Amino acid sequence: xxxxxxxxxxxxxxxWEGEIPLNYIYTVGRAGERFFREIMENGRIIGARCxxxxxxxxxxxxxxxxxxxxxxxxxxxxxxxxxVHTYTVCYRAMDGSPHEKPSIIAMVRLxxxxxxxxxxxxxxxxxEVQIGMRxxxxxxxxxxxxGSIFDIKYFRPIK
Amino acid sequence: xxxxxxxxxxxxxxxxxxRAQETPKELAYEAAKMALxxxxxxxxxxxxxxxxxAPDAFDGVHMNGEYLxxxxxxxxxxxxxxxxxxxxxxxxxxxxxxxxxxxxxxxxLVVAEEKMSSCYPHPAGAFLTIFDHTTEQPLYPTxxxxxxxxxxxxxxxxxxxxxxxxxxxxxxxxxxxDHPSSQVAAEITVDDVLNSEVxxxxxxxxxxxxxxxGAAAIVLAAEHIARRVTEKPIWIDGVGWALDTSYWCxxxxxxxxxxEVAARMAYKMAGIREPDKEIHVxxxxxxxxxxxxxxxxxxxxxxxxxxxxxLVDGVTQRDGNLPCCPSGGALGVGxxxxxxxxxxxxxxxxxxxxxxxxxxxxxxPTCGVAQAWGDLMQVGTVVVLxx
Amino acid sequence: MEELITKEMVxxxxxGLSERDIREGKVxxxxxxxxxxxxxxxxxxLGRYLAELKNGRIIGKRCxxxNRILLPPRMFCELCWRxxxxxxxxKDTGVVNTFVISYIDWKAGRIPKGQxxxxxxxxxxxxxxxxxxxxxxxxxxxxxxxxxGMRVKAVWxxxxxxxxxxxxxxxxxxx
Numbered sequence: 001x002x003x004x005x006x007x008x009x010x011x012x013x014x015x016w017e018g019e020i021p022l023n024y025i026y027t028v029g030r031a032g033e034r035f036f037r038e039i040m041e042n043g044r045i046i047g048a049r050c051x052x053x054x055x056x057x058x059x060x061x062x063x064x065x066x067x068x069x070x071x072x073x074x075x076x077x078x079x080x081x082x083x084v085h086t087y088t089v090c091y092r093a094m095d096g097s098p099h100e101k102p103s104i105i106a107m108v109r110l111x112x113x114x115x116x117x118x119x120x121x122x123x124x125x126x127x128e129v130q131i132g133m134r135x136x137x138x139x140x141x142x143x144x145x146x147g148s149i150f151d152i153k154y155f156r157p158i159k
Numbered sequence: 160x161x162x163x164x165x166x167x168x169x170x171x172x173x174x175x176x177x178r179a180q181e182t183p184k185e186l187a188y189e190a191a192k193m194a195l196x197x198x199x200x201x202x203x204x205x206x207x208x209x210x211x212x213a214p215d216a217f218d219g220v221h222m223n224g225e226y227l228x229x230x231x232x233x234x235x236x237x238x239x240x241x242x243x244x245x246x247x248x249x250x251x252x253x254x255x256x257x258x259x260x261x262x263x264x265x266x267x268l269v270v271a272e273e274k275m276s277s278c279y280p281h282p283a284g285a286f287l288t289i290f291d292h293t294t295e296q297p298l299y300p301t302x303x304x305x306x307x308x309x310x311x312x313x314x315x316x317x318x319x320x321x322x323x324x325x326x327x328x329x330x331x332x333x334x335x336x337d338h339p340s341s342q343v344a345a346e347i348t349v350d351d352v353l354n355s356e357v358x359x360x361x362x363x364x365x366x367x368x369x370x371x372x373g374a375a376a377i378v379l380a381a382e383h384i385a386r387r388v389t390e391k392p393i394w395i396d397g398v399g400w401a402l403d404t405s406y407w408c409x410x411x412x413x414x415x416x417x418x419e420v421a422a423r424m425a426y427k428m429a430g431i432r433e434p435d436k437e438i439h440v441x442x443x444x445x446x447x448x449x450x451x452x453x454x455x456x457x458x459x460x461x462x463x464x465x466x467x468x469x470l471v472d473g474v475t476q477r478d479g480n481l482p483c484c485p486s487g488g489a490l491g492v493g494x495x496x497x498x499x500x501x502x503x504x505x506x507x508x509x510x511x512x513x514x515x516x517x518x519x520x521x522x523x524p525t526c527g528v529a530q531a532w533g534d535l536m537q538v539g540t541v542v543v544l545x546x
Numbered sequence: 547m548e549e550l551i552t553k554e555m556v557x558x559x560x561x562g563l564s565e566r567d568i569r570e571g572k573v574x575x576x577x578x579x580x581x582x583x584x585x586x587x588x589x590x591x592l593g594r595y596l597a598e599l600k601n602g603r604i605i606g607k608r609c610x611x612x613n614r615i616l617l618p619p620r621m622f623c624e625l626c627w628r629x630x631x632x633x634x635x636x637k638d639t640g641v642v643n644t645f646v647i648s649y650i651d652w653k654a655g656r657i658p659k660g661q662x663x664x665x666x667x668x669x670x671x672x673x674x675x676x677x678x679x680x681x682x683x684x685x686x687x688x689x690x691x692x693x694x695g696m697r698v699k700a701v702w703x704x705x706x707x708x709x710x711x712x713x714x715x716x717x718x719x720x721x
C-alpha cells in the first residue's frame with residue numbers, strides 16, 4: 001500500500017492549532033552594558049579597538065573576531081556622525097499593514113569605526129537619501145533614555 | 160578503520176550560573192579562549208570549529224549556531240553545528256573527532272554553550288515543545304513528568320528506595336565542592352534530599368540538577384600535532400552515538416537501550432571487552448539522581464538493576480574502584496544543557512592527565528568514559544578516552 | 547596537586563545575576579514576546595485518530611510485518627520501515643505502565659495549595675500491542691492509591707464538547 005493516500009474529501013484534511021508560549025528577556029552582556037550605558041548617560045557611542053588587527057568594532061564586543069584577542073580594556077569613543085553605507089525604504093509593517101509614512105532604515109558607518117549601526121533615518125524624505133550621505137545621531141532627552149537602541153531616535157543628514 | 164588518531168590537547172570552562180550577565184557569544188568566547196590558552200594555541204592554528212548548543216528555544220535566538228560563530232572563533236572557517244539536546248556535550252567531541260580523524264583537518268576547536276536564563280516564564284517551559292504537539296502537548300506536560308515517570312518505572316522494576324537513590328545527589332553535590340565552575344555544590348544528607356520539596360513524585364527538588372548558563376570548550380589535534388603541543392595528549396579511542404524513537408510511550412523506560420547501543424559502538428572501537436574492569440573512571444550523565452544509575456547500567460559498567468549496589472557500597476565514590484562523576488556532575492556543578500556533557504569530557508581529560516586538583520581520583524587512571532543523554536529520552540552519546 | 551583549570555581562572559569568566567537584578571533594571575535588558583503560532587498538519591493517520599476520538603473511539607493501525615498494533619496510528623512502522631496496513635479499533639481501557647504525582651506545572655510553577663496534583667501516566671491500551679502506551683492524565687483516584695498495573699478506563703467529554711483532540715478524553719480513572 002502506498003504511503004501517500006488520496007484524500008476523498010477536503011474536510012478530511014485537518015490540522016492542529018497550537019502555539020509555543022514562551023517569551024524572552026535578554027541581557028545585553030558585558031560589552032553591551034558599557035555600550036548602552038554610555039548612550040543612556042552620556043550620549044556617546046562606544047566601540048572596541050583591536051590593536052593587532054587595527055579594527056574598531058561598533059557595537060563593541062569583548063573579543064576580536066579575527067584574532068580572538070581580549071578587547072575589554074580597549075573601549076574607545078567613536079563619532080556620533082557617519083556615512084550612509086546602504087539603506088532601504090519600508091512601506092509595510094511586519095504584519096503586512098501599510099505604514100502611515102514610509103520608514104527609512106539605513107546602515108550607518110560611523111566615523112572612526114569599522115562597524116556601524118542599523119537605524120532609522122529621520123528629518124529627510126526617502127527621495128533625498130543617497131548612499132554616501134553624511135548623517136549624525138539624534139538622541140532622546142537624557143531623562144527619556146532607557147538603555148535601548150531607541151535612545152537614539154534616528155540619524156539625520158548633517159546640514 | 161583507516162582513521163587517524165585524535166587527541167584532546169586543551170580545555171576551558173566558564174563558571175556556571177543560574178543567570179549570567181554575559182551574552183551567549185561572550186560565554187562561548189570565554190570558554191574557547193581558555194581552551195586555546197591552556198595549550199598555547201592561537202585562533203589561526205585552528206583549522207575548523209564545531210559548536211553544540213541545544214534547543215534554540217532556550218537562548219531565544221533562532222539559528223543559534225550561526226549566531227554564536229564569532230564567539231566560538233569560527234569566522235570564515237569551516238564550521239558546523241550539531242545538537243541532540245542534553246547529549247550534545249558528548250556529541251561535540253565526536254563531531255570534532257571525525258573532522259580530524261578523516262584527515263581533512265589537523266586541529267579542531269569544539270565549543271558547547273547554553274544560556275537558558277533568557278527564557279521566560281521558565282526555561283523548563285521550553286520543553287513543552289519537545290512533546291508531540293497534537294497528542295501530548297495539549298496535556299501541558301513538563302520534562303519533570305517524564306523523568307519522574309522513568310524514575311518510577313526504574314524504581315518499581317528493581318524495587319529501589321528513594322533513600323538509596325538520594326545517595327547520588329549527596330555524592331555529586333559533595334564532589335562539586337571542589338569544582339571551579341560549580342553552581343550548586345553543597346554538603347547535604349540523604350534526609351535533606353528526602354525532605355526537599357516534592358516536585359513530581361518520586362522526584363524531589365534535590366534530586367534535580369539546576370537550570371544553568373555556561374560554556375565549555377576543548378581543542379582537538381591529530382597525533383603529529385598533539386605530540387608537539389602537549390606532553391599529555393588524551394586520545395579519543397572510542398566514540399558511539401545512537402537515538403531511539405520519539406514514540407517514547409512505546410518503550411519500556413526502565414533501561415536505556417540507546418545508551419547501550421552507543422556504548423557498544425564506542426567500546427568496540429576502543430577494543431574494550433570488559434567495561435566494568437577496563438574503565439577506571441566514568442562520567443555518566445546525571446541530570447537527575449536516578450539517571451546516574453540508569454546510565455551506569457546502559458554503559459555496561461554493571462549488570463541491570465545492580466548500579467544501586469555499587470552506589471551503596473561506595474564503589475562510585477572518588478576513592479572507590481569505579482569513581483562516577485568525580486566532577487560533581489550536573490547535580491553538583493550545574494546543567495547548561497549542551498555544555499554539561501562537554502564539562503564531563505573535560506573532567507575525564509583532567510583526571511587522566513592527573514590535573515584535576517582536589518577532585519583527582521587516586522590510582523593513576525588511564526581509561527575513562529563520558530556519556531550524555533538528551534531529547535525525549537532518546538539519545539545516548541558515549542566517548543572513551545585513554546592516556 | 548596539579549590543576550589545569552583553576553577557580554581563579556573560572557571566576558573571571560562570567561558574572562552571576564539574580565532575578566531581582568533583572569527586575570530592578572540593574573543590568574540592561576531587552577524583551578521579546580514572539581508570536582509563535584502554528585497549524586500542524588495532522589496527516590492521514592493522526593487525522594483519523596483525532597476524528598475517531600471525536601466519535602468516542604480510539605483507533606490504531608497494524609503493521610503486518612512485526613504484527614504490532616500501533617497507537618497513535620502511524621502511516622509507516624518505525625521499526626520495520628514500511629507502510630502500515632489496516633486500521634484497528636482498540637478499547638478505551640488499559641493498564642498503568644508508570645505514573646507521576648506532580649506538584650508543578652509546565653512553567654515549573656507550583657500548583658496552588660489544596661489543588662489536586664497532576665497525575666499523568668503512560669497507559670497501555672487494551673487491544674493495542676503489549677507495551678503500546680499513550681500519555682494521559684489520571685483522575686478520580688487519590689494519588690497515593692495509584693500503582694503500576696492498575697486497570698483504568700477513559701472518561702470522555704460529552705459528545706457535543708468533543709472537537710477531535712486528545713483532550714476529548716478528560717482523563718482515565720480506575721475501574
